[in-house]
Each structure stands twice: as C-alpha cells, then as structure tokens.
Amino acid sequence: MTVLAALCGAFMPRSAQGDAAAIGVQRVTVQGGASIYRDVCQGCHMPGGRGAAGAGAFPALAGNSRLEAAAYPISMVLNGHGGMPWFNGVLSDVQIADVVNFVRTHFGNNYRDAATPGDVAAQRGPAPTMER
Ligand code: HEC
Numbered sequence: 495m496t497v498l499a500a501l502c503g504a505f506m507p508r509s510a511q512g513d514a515a516a517i518g519v520q521r522v523t524v525q526g527g528a529s530i531y532r533d534v535c536q537g538c539h540m541p542g543g544r545g546a547a548g549a550g551a552f553p554a555l556a557g558n559s560r561l562e563a564a565a566y567p568i569s570m571v572l573n574g575h576g577g578m579p580w581f582n583g584v585l586s587d588v589q590i591a592d593v594v595n596f597v598r599t600h601f602g603n604n605y606r607d608a609a610t611p612g613d614v615a616a617q618r619g620p621a622p623t624m625e626r
Contacts, residue, residue: 521584522534522581522584522585522589525588525589525592526592527592527593527594527595527596527597528596528600530585530589530592530593530596531543531593531596531597534581534585534593535555535593535597538550538552538578539552539553539554539555540552542556542601543555543556543558543597543600543601544556544601550577551577552577555597555601555603556601556602556603557601557602557603558601558603561597561598561603561605562605564594564595564598564605564607564608564609564613565613565617567594567597567598568590568591568594568609568613568614568617569617571585571590571593571594572590572614572617572618572619573619582618582619586611587611587612587614587615587618588611590611590614591608591609591610591611591613591614594609594614595608595609
C-alpha cells in the first residue's frame with residue numbers, strides 16, 4: 495500500500511486530479527481532527543461521515559473497514575483520488591494525522607493504532623505543483 499501510494503504520488507498527473515485549492519481550501523489553519531473534519535471534509539463526506547449519493551457520490555466514512563490501515567486514508571488525503579481532492583500542501587503532517595485519526599476513531603470506526611505525523615511525512619511524496 496505504501497509503495498502504491500508513493501507511485502501514485504510520483505506519477506499521477508496533478509492537473510488531472512481534484513485540487514483542494516480549486517474548491518477554496520488554502521492552507522487550512524484550523525487544528526484538531528474534529529474541527530478539520532468539520533471544516534474540510536464534512537462538506538462532501540457529510541455530518542457523521544455518512545457520505546452521500548446523488549449528483550455527487552461521496553463514500554461513507556462511517557463504519558468503513560477501508561480505514562483499518564491508516565496508510566490508506568493518509569494516502570487519500572495526501573494524494574486524492576477521483577473526485578477526492580488532494581491536501582498535500584494544504585494540510586500539515588500534524589493536521590493530516592489528526593483528521594485521519596479522528597475519522598478512524600469516530601462514526602462507528604474504532605481503529606486505535608494512531609497514525610503519527612511521521613507516518614504522514616513518510617508517505618508524503620514530492621511537493622505538488624500547486625502554489626504552496
Ligand atoms: C470535494 C469533496 C471531498 C472532500 C472535501 C473530501 N473528500 Fe474524501 N472523498 C471524496 C470522494 C469523491 C471520494 C471517492 C474517491 C474515489 O475513490 O474515487 C473520497 C474518498 C475518501 C476516502 C476513501 C473512502 C473509501 O471507502 O475508499 C477517504 C478515507 C476520504 N475520502 C477521507 C477524506 C478526509 C479525511 C477529508 C478531509 C481532509 C476528505 N476526504 C475530504 C470527496 C471528498
């Protein structure tokens with residue numbers, strides 16, 4: 495998974511992906527997993543992490559077994575995927591660890607092996623092309 499994430503980060507053309515800056519998110523200053531979730535993630539993943547289906551399909555984070563290995567949500571937040579914007583350069587290692595740990599321990603998820611900022615740093619690829 496880590497290798498895959500590194501490859502995606504290195505080779506995926508950034509311009510073809512969602513850009514967090516394009517949806518008005520720039521250098522988020524709010525701290526703490528719950529607050530970051532509310533301000534940055536909830537607009538798509540909805541309160542309670544229940545997700546949404548319809549014009550935009552946003553996967554539920556509630557009761558989501560794909561959050562078991564922290565490397566996966568870390569990679570999603572850093573690199574984005576499909577309609578999920580990337581937050582490399584927008585959220586710090588601490589902020590990403592905090593919000594990943596928040597979603598992994600809320601909404602019916604109970605994955606207590608906390609990700610650290612060092613885990614995020616280890617997965618953070620080359621600097622994105624967007625302005626930092
Ligand atoms: C602009 C809307 C949007 C925002 C903001 C957003 N996401 Fe997502 N997210 C998505 C979409 C769409 C997907 C599905 C992407 C795909 O696989 O094609 C997704 C997928 C995910 C997944 C993988 C879920 C799975 O079952 O595979 C995780 C984890 C995730 N997002 C976490 C977050 C976190 C944490 C934040 C806040 C830092 C966030 N997202 C912000 C739209 C968003």
